[in-house]
Amino acid sequence: GAVVSQHPSRVICKSGTSVKIECRSLDFQATTMFWYRQFPKQSLMLMATSNEGSKATYEQGVEKDKFLINHASLTLSTLTVTSAHPEDSSFYICSVGAFFGQGTRLTVV
């Protein structure tokens, strides 16, 4: 299966700043990647589908201007949390098909 690398694994940022999370498909060219968010002790919620060379498709209720997704190559998708606030603190995970990255723990202080 695909090997998916996500970076960073943990980040702390100040309120109002932006944070970029990278998701790389190491051994598979992925035209589509997925971004999920997970609150403590809850299941994963799909945020958006990242499409290589075109705009991401966002799930209902997800602010596209808040969570910017760029999929500029077949091996890299990035999620940028803009103007982060404490309520954006969460665990963010990407996937390529059925295979997941290690996740990023974002804490906004």
Add this chain to the structure above:
Amino acid sequence: AQSVTQLDSHVSVSEGTPVLLRCNYSSSYSPSLFWYVQHPNKGLQLLLKYTSAATLVKGINGFEAEFKKSETSFHLTKPSAHMSDAAEYFCVVSTPAAGNKLTFGGGTRVLVKP
């Protein structure tokens, strides 16, 4: 539309005894089904998947699951629990009609007692 229900939010077993995690799905089309394990602050590891081949699927770490269409179930089992099996487990469904998006169950937290 597709959905997944994990019938138990918590399961507690003794080390060396069998583990059963229950999952029921709803799908208008032939689904692909997955079980994942997640340890604290980690990503998800794929245990096994069903994609319309054999209905009894063997996975890693001694886990297996049986697809029962008549019952719309995909329960996960392991004959003998190990302390390292303590984690969160997710049952997941996917269909081409839904763009192959993964839909997650609510999760089952497994506690293994020594």
